[in-house]
Amino acid sequence: MYLGYGMLDPTYVLVIIGALLCMGASAHVKSAYRKYSNVRSACGMTGAQAAEMILRRNGVVGVQVQHVAGELTDHYDPGRGVVNLSDTTYNSTSVAAIGVAAHECGHVMQHEKGYLPLRLRTALVPVANIGSNFGIWIVMLGVIFGLNRSVAMIGVYLFSFGVLFQLVTLPVEFDASRRALVMLQDFGILGQNEAQGSRAVLNAAALTYVASAAASVLQLLRLLMIVNGGRRRR
Helix, strand or coil, X not given: CCXXXXXXXXCHHHHHHHHHHHHHHHHHHHHHHHHHCCCECCCCCCHXXXXXXXXXXXXXXXXXXXECCCCCCCEEECCCCEEEECHHHHCCCEHHHHHHHHHHHHHHHHHHHCCHHHHHXXXXXXXXXXXXXXXHHHHHHHHHCCCCHHHHHHHHXXXXXXXXXXXXXXXXXXXHHHHHHHHHHHCCCCCHHHHHHHHHHHHXXXXXXXXXXXXXXXXXXXXXXXXXXXXHHC
């Protein structure tokens, strides 16, 4: 039977490190967004108008720009063909809002051009959701209730798909930001100095994905330590 892991589980330090990384990254992106949300763009366009212009200039049809409630809840829904822009982006004329709107349009262009990492991430969604939601619990069933190591390892394997999803997300997000900054300047929406503000916001946002991926890797390492530690205690 697996023993030795409970409320004083020493591997929790990995979870704490991951949580601190995510908290730090979240605070950084909010700080960057607040700073550059006060810098108004010379073009006077809102985030929604900038997104619509980018889509139009790229010849994209069938994709709508809509408002969604919340702060920094912006996302592209390829299934519905909708660029959702949050309260802080949709009607704002700041370089921060325009940068975020352009980033979501970057995802549209990835979808339009069949960007491989995006296709891979989309394919991973079903199994990644299963792994993220149930992987840890299956490991705990195998460890705490002493079913067997094979059951615990099934949980580890499932959780690893969630980690892979997080890792594949990194190039997707970085590429969307790269596309966004190029389009903003090529289409004359932002000047070079203004684009620096958008770049700062998008770089800060990218760090949240890096932190999330790092936290997932640390959690996977923790699960492996628990399973292997439990095997030594049998």
